[in-house]
Amino acid sequence: MSLSVFLLFLFSTVLVSATPGPNMLLAFQYGLNHGVRQTLWVLAGLSFGLFMLLVSALLGIDIISRKLPWLLTVMKVAGALYLIYLGVQSWRYADDTVQFNKDAESQVPQSQTQAQAKGHIVKSATQRFRQGMWVSLSNPKAILFFAAFFPKFINFNAPLWPQYVWLTLGFFISETTWQMAYTIGGTKLSGWLGQGSRLLWLNRICGLIFIFIAIALLWEVVAVNI
Numbered sequence: 425m426s427l428s429v430f431l432l433f434l435f436s437t438v439l440v441s442a443t444p445g446p447n448m449l450l451a452f453q454y455g456l457n458h459g460v461r462q463t464l465w466v467l468a469g470l471s472f473g474l475f476m477l478l479v480s481a482l483l484g485i486d487i488i489s490r491k492l493p494w495l496l497t498v499m500k501v502a503g504a505l506y507l508i509y510l511g512v513q514s515w516r517y518a519d520d521t522v523q524f525n526k527d528a529e530s531q532v533p534q535s536q537t538q539a540q541a542k543g544h545i546v547k548s549a550t551q552r553f554r555q556g557m558w559v560s561l562s563n564p565k566a567i568l569f570f571a572a573f574f575p576k577f578i579n580f581n582a583p584l585w586p587q588y589v590w591l592t593l594g595f596f597i598s599e600t601t602w603q604m605a606y607t608i609g610g611t612k613l614s615g616w617l618g619q620g621s622r623l624l625w626l627n628r629i630c631g632l633i634f635i636f637i638a639i640a641l642l643w644e645v646v647a648v649n650i
Contacts, residue, residue: 425579425587430594433577436633437598443514443627447474447599448606450559454552455607463607465552471600472553473560478595481570482588489580496580500645503572507638510569514631576641 447470455463488496547555560566578587 425577425582425590429577429579430590433591434594434598436637437595438601439629439633441595441598441602447556447560448602450556451603452606460607462552465549466556467600467603467607469553469556469558470560470603471556471596473557474566474599475592475596476561477566478570478592481567481574482592484567485571485575485578486584486588489584496575497645497649499571500575500641503575504638504641504645506569506572507634507641511631511634511638514634515628517627573637576637576644 451463451467451470454466485496485499488499574591577591578584
């Protein structure tokens with residue numbers, strides 16, 4: 425894998441990972457209510473769950489590329505269509521996402537007050553780890569996303585596993601960075617994203633990235649089969 429491809433992948437995942445979702449919301453709320461130190465095991469669970477989904481997706485891609493190469497083409501086309509769908513949805517409902525996060529933020533002080541009233545009752549490290557892991561695993565669509573997103577950055581004529589290692593490393597760098605940012609930043613980060621239309625355009629930019637990658641993936645399929 426060339427450095428330029430890796431940097432393009434890293435840049436794309438940094439933007440995609442920045443979009444608030446279940447994982448980021450859990451990190452944000454837990455960090456706000458219990459602090460960074462108590463949230464570290466939650467982050468470890470989130471990362472482990474994502475790792476399990478990612479390995480499942482990469483193993484599937486590896487088996488298909490070796491035994492059913494024609495199915496890889498079908499998967500690329502299906503993945504491109506799915507990314508286009510995600511892109512359109514991200515653009516169309518970006519404003520709804522902003523409103524959802526504002527509603528979630530309005531509930532945070534109440535949650536924090538309840539935690540204080542209960543004497544900051546914190547789950548054990550194992551319970552926090554499991555909670556993070558199950559939040560990640562509860563989103564099986566992540567496997568479909570990985571299967572659709574990763575092939576654009578994989579050279580199937582070169583050894584695959586070294587590329588898998590670099591892609592996994594890049595993905596976890598961006599994902600972990602944003603999880604820590606949401607945990608540490610808490611209301612400050614949420615407030616910054618909530619100013620004006622920043623979160624709105626972040627969602628729309630992510631949507632455009634999905635569509636751009638999908639078009640590149642379809643172009644690659646057409647070029648190979650012409």
